Amino acid sequence: MLGELIGESTGKVTGNRVLPSEGGAPKIEFSLEGTGRLYGVEETDIGTYSAVMRPDGTLFGGGQSVFMAKDGGMATWTGYGLGRFTASGGVSYRGAGYVLSASGSLARLNSTVAVYEYETDANQNTHARFWEWK
Numbered sequence: 001m002l003g004e005l006i007g008e009s010t011g012k013v014t015g016n017r018v019l020p021s022e023g024g025a026p027k028i029e030f031s032l033e034g035t036g037r038l039y040g041v042e043e044t045d046i047g048t049y050s051a052v053m054r055p056d057g058t059l060f061g062g063g064q065s066v067f068m069a070k071d072g073g074m075a076t077w078t079g080y081g082l083g084r085f086t087a088s089g090g091v092s093y094r095g096a097g098y099v100l101s102a103s104g105s106l107a108r109l110n111s112t113v114a115v116y117e118y119e120t121d122a123n124q125n126t127h128a129r130f131w132e133w134k
Contacts, residue, residue, distance in 0.1 A: 081095020
């Protein structure tokens with residue numbers, strides 16, 4: 001069951017690069033930085049995500065992020081999702097993520113599976129929302 005909205009983050013794509021293809025499919029990696037809140041805790045996040053374009057034009061990808069709270073709490077996250085290009089020139093992803101380890105004010109994330117929506121626009125601005133999957 002989908003639970004409460006546990007967090008939201010906004011930021012910017014800070015870099016892109018093309019990686020060696022897998023089975024002929026283009027693979028693109030992007031790095032991001034953002035700020036937001038998780039369970040009410042202010043955080044800064046950095047991450048890297050890579051996606052392979054599938055024959056139907058959708059994207060399958062995965063990545064990792066580090067969330068750092070202002071009070072020293074920290075969490076490492078891994079997620080996977082499906083994406084599509086949007087008419088406005090961005091990308092829209094839906095997926096699920098898992099926290100590998102969290103400490104301090106972010107320790108509550110250790111027992112959380114999150115589903116997410118992640119959007120970029122044509123100017124490389126990002127917006128992510130996370131819900132607890134109960």
